[in-house]
Amino acid sequence: MTLRLTNTLTRRVEEFTPIEPGKVSIYCCGVTVYDLCHLGHARSYIAWDVLRRHLRWSGYAVTFVQNYTDIDDKILNRASEEGSSMDAVSERNIEAFVADMGRLNILPADRMPRATRSLDAIRTLISELEAKGAAYSADGDVYFAVMKHAGYGKLSGRDLEQQQDNAAGRVATAEEARKQHPFDFALWKGAKPGETSFPSPWGQGRPGWHIECSAMVREELGDTIDIHLGGADLVFPHHENEIAQSEAATGKELAHYWLHNGMVNVGGQKMSKSLGNFTTIRALLDSGVSPMTLRLFTLQAHYRKPLDFTAEALEAAATGWKGLNAALGLAAVGTANPEWPAALADARTRFAAAMDDDLNTSAALAVLFELAKPLRGLANRIERGDDSASDELQQDGHQQQLALLLELAEVVGLKHEAQASADGLDDAAIEAQIEARKAAKAAKDFAAADRIRDELKAQGIELIDKPGGLTEWLRS
RNA sequence: GGCGGCAUGGCCAAGUGGUAAGGCAGAGGAUUGCAAAUCCUUUACCCCCAGUUCGAAUCUGGGUGCCGCCUCCA
Numbered sequence: 001m002t003l004r005l006t007n008t009l010t011r012r013v014e015e016f017t018p019i020e021p022g023k024v025s026i027y028c029c030g031v032t033v034y035d036l037c038h039l040g041h042a043r044s045y046i047a048w049d050v051l052r053r054h055l056r057w058s059g060y061a062v063t064f065v066q067n068y069t070d071i072d073d074k075i076l077n078r079a080s081e082e083g084s085s086m087d088a089v090s091e092r093n094i095e096a097f098v099a100d101m102g103r104l105n106i107l108p109a110d111r112m113p114r115a116t117r118s119l120d121a122i123r124t125l126i127s128e129l130e131a132k133g134a135a136y137s138a139d140g141d142v143y144f145a146v147m148k149h150a151g152y153g154k155l156s157g158r159d160l161e162q163q164q165d166n167a168a169g170r171v172a173t174a175e176e177a178r179k180q181h182p183f184d185f186a187l188w189k190g191a192k193p194g195e196t197s198f199p200s201p202w203g204q205g206r207p208g209w210h211i212e213c214s215a216m217v218r219e220e221l222g223d224t225i226d227i228h229l230g231g232a233d234l235v236f237p238h239h240e241n242e243i244a245q246s247e248a249a250t251g252k253e254l255a256h257y258w259l260h261n262g263m264v265n266v267g268g269q270k271m272s273k274s275l276g277n278f279t280t281i282r283a284l285l286d287s288g289v290s291p292m293t294l295r296l297f298t299l300q301a302h303y304r305k306p307l308d309f310t311a312e313a314l315e316a317a318a319t320g321w322k323g324l325n326a327a328l329g330l331a332a333v334g335t336a337n338p339e340w341p342a343a344l345a346d347a348r349t350r351f352a353a354a355m356d357d358d359l360n361t362s363a364a365l366a367v368l369f370e371l372a373k374p375l376r377g378l379a380n381r382i383e384r385g386d387d388s389a390s391d392e393l394q395q396d397g398h399q400q401q402l403a404l405l406l407e408l409a410e411v412v413g414l415k416h417e418a419q420a421s422a423d424g425l426d427d428a429a430i431e432a433q434i435e436a437r438k439a440a441k442a443a444k445d446f447a448a449a450d451r452i453r454d455e456l457k458a459q460g461i462e463l464i465d466k467p468g469g470l471t472e473w474l475r476s
Numbered sequence: 477g478g479c480g481g482c483a484u485g486g487c488c489a490a491g492u493g494g495u496a497a498g499g500c501a502g503a504g505g506a507u508u509g510c511a512a513a514u515c516c517u518u519u520a521c522c523c524c525c526a527g528u529u530c531g532a533a534u535c536u537g538g539g540u541g542c543c544g545c546c547u548c549c550a
Binding site for chain 1: 478479480481482487488489490491497498499500501508509510511512513514515542543544545546547548549550
């Protein structure tokens with residue numbers, strides 16, 4: 001079976017055929033680095049990470065490029081608010097981005113170009129568009145002329161004729177007045193005195209948002225790439241404009257496949273900075289939600305659908321992850337026999353088929369849970385000190401099952417998490433409490449025993465009674 | 477107003493013509509001083525109406541509700 005993907009360009013699920021057999025070039029729209037990333041970014045980049053891992057698992061050599069937008073009004077505003085510079089704000093948020101993505105087990109892109117370091121490519125592209133009559137300058141700005149480009153609107157299904165009336169109402173600003181058509185957009189913005197700016201043939205200024213992606217795609221991957229990624233909120237105008245610019249300049253199709261992920265919603269509404277209803281990745285992870293729980297949470301829904309972020313759903317994911325995590329934490333011994341027995345071969349096939357079906361991670365995860373189930377039972381028995389369970393785990397069948405589980409979990413980027421590191425009470429204090437509880441139990445003073453357990457639980461320490469009077473504890 | 481998407485059990489969510497995956501929660505049982513964990517068992521006719529079909533959650537038409545984009549946004 002071959003990979004099938006929903007292509008926004010055609011609004012259909014299509015079989016994926018790369019330009020060059022065995023190779024895939026991907027460009028993913030990155031973040032504007034004016035602030036920390038929130039769960040919307042996490043959802044998006046986890047989805048694309050899974051696409052990338054799946055392609056790799058399927059045998060493709062993947063080149064994955066993701067940009068940083070480090071020239072932007074919001075960054076400049078932030079810099080002036082805190083009395084620092086655009087570079088300082090960008091640098092800080094890029095570091096945070098790398099750290100957050102790392103925690104979520106998202107593979108770093110092969111190359112991460114920045115707008116500030118791609119200015120030559122940007123200026124060259126604008127010049128070409130100007131030479132071809134696709135762009136015009138007005139008062140230090142340079143605009144792309146949408147009416148000159150035949151295919152404008154093909155991605156988002158917009159028709160310029162029909163849209164003009166609606167747009168007319170907002171032709172109020174000075175910028176709108178300079179435009180020949182309301183949908184024309186800035187390729188280069190002239191700088192006002194005192195603004196951070198860069199030199200260009202059109203005077204000091206800075207590039208518009210859309211042109212940087214066109215320039216970086218071309219510089220890093222060429223005129224035509226296989227897959228272009230981004231959030232559904234980028235379809236219009238960002239990606240539409242990117243297509244117009246690139247295709248007007250090169251005369252070639254920019255990308256064969258356009259994939260868009262659905263939004264993360266809060267209370268039925270899109271999570272966004274402007275609405276202020278966002279939770280940053282690090283705030284969530286620092287609150288005790290494990291990275292893999294967040295990953296599982298996002299992968300339980302299809303990447304194109306909206307995903308409602310609720311405490312309840314997150315809790316469900318956390319509990320679900322506990323089970324998978326227990327199985328993934330088992331010790332693999334040596335190399336398992338790669339000749340899968342029929343049942344495992346079948347599971348592997350079903351997993352691959354689900355992933356090939358437009359990244360049906362929800363169905364793929366069901367296979368993971370199925371594989372994990374018996375292993376989870378073993379893990380539990382081993383934890384109780386059941387030696388026969390340890391022996392069973394060594395057997396070829398279980399080792400194979402574990403090997404397959406680990407292999408497939410890797411494809412969706414799930415990996416075992418060790419117990420959370422200690423904080424709060426030190427071990428000796430906990431052990432002392434456990435001894436006290438043991439004494440209470442021996443004296444049949446169960447009320448006292450329960451009180452100790454409850455107190456520890458309130459401090460995040462969970463006690464688990466084992467056979468033989470042993471009590472283990474976990475930080476939860 | 478224009479473009480696009482979605483509606484499946486208490487919650488999340490797969491499933492594009494053949495009789496409803498999976499996770500969470502709940503219930504019953506085993507185990508336990510009680511818990512926790514674990515194991516076993518168990519819980520749906522798929523928003524409404526009409527139609528196509530031997531047969532529809534799945535196709536068609538109509539309706540209702542919700543969301544995204546049209547301004548920066550993953």
